[in-house]
Amino acid sequence: MTMAREFSYVRQEMLAAQPAPTSSGTALSWIKENLLATPKDVILTLIGVAVLIMVLPGTINWLFLDAAWVGADRAVCATIAQGGSQPDGWSGACWAFVESRLSQFIFGRYPVDERWRVILVGAMFVALLVPMLMPKAPRKGLNALLLFIVFPVVAFFLLHGGAFGLVEVETPLWGGLMVTLILSFVGIAVSLPLGILLALGRRSDMPVIKTICIIFIEVVRGVPLITVLFMANVMLPLFMPTGWTIDNFLRALIGVALFASAYMAEVVRGGLQAIPKGQYEGADSLGLSFWQKTRLIILPQAIKLVIPGIVNTFIGLFKDTSLVSIIGMFDLLGIVRLNFTDATWATPVTPLTGLIFAGFIFWIFCFGMSRYSAFMERHLDTGHKR
Known part of the structure; x- marks a missing residue:
């Protein structure tokens, strides 16, 4: 009797046979599982569908059906738009403006x-x-x-x-997507190794190196990128010897790279702190030097843990390149905005069309980095095999 009470939670009979599970690979099963699983999901789905019905037709009309695709000047936008479904004469997007200035958007004034x-x-x-x-x-x-x-x-x-x-070809003639990609590539290529060194220095046992790294990281992270670019463009030449000059574009590259390095250092430091102490002790027990331990054991694990943070910093850096327009460099967004003043294409829809185009280009690159980050996380997920 006592034994029966102690094991009363143990099932005494076999479970009855269950029906075979329904296929979850069809579109209907996905909709039922993700959109109609609960009453709350049903309500939210209906609200979302209603919003799409209200917004999507007008958006498609403006972007595609009523848009002007080819033309030599702003007149084509007005002519085609007047025949569209919208009430005013400038109703559709002016993609002819983008088509006409596309080479400038890519190469600048090269x-x-x-x-x-x-x-x-x-x-x-x-x-x-x-x-x-x-x-x-x-x-x-x-x-x-x-x-x-x-x-x-x-x-x-x-x-x-x-x-x-x-x-x-002087750098003031550079511009467009070319400048955006150059700034991003240099910033990413410099900020990651420099950020790793700064993170290691901040965790160092040597007081001088630790203090220098802390001061650099906190000072750079405490000011906006605009301030860093202004200092690199205006104040840096004041400290140079007479007759020495630094190219304006090179100053922007240095400012962007150093700014991103400070943020990267904190991301990497978070990964270093997440490594269990036993990993350090195990490396020490093998007789590895500091750099061997760091390169072979600590850093690979730390970087794998902070891949989302690293890619997030890269995405932020890619978008922040548009700030270089304040020091006279025109990246993709800057060159698009510069063309808004062109009298040949001065229409009410030109700015919005140009900004949508620039935003779409930025989104493509940022989305690509995000998807590659997710791929690398799955590829390096060796701790939990499925």
């Missing part, structure tokens, strides 16, 4: 006859970046050397010129 150099640099970048992003691609060391050491040097001589028979 000379037309020399734009093959930009295209060549872009092709080299893609050819080196794609294998670097593929986990199973061979020769990663050589690929990294070419991408982060050789490629920047070759790209500089190709884009700037002045050597090897190439016409010199």
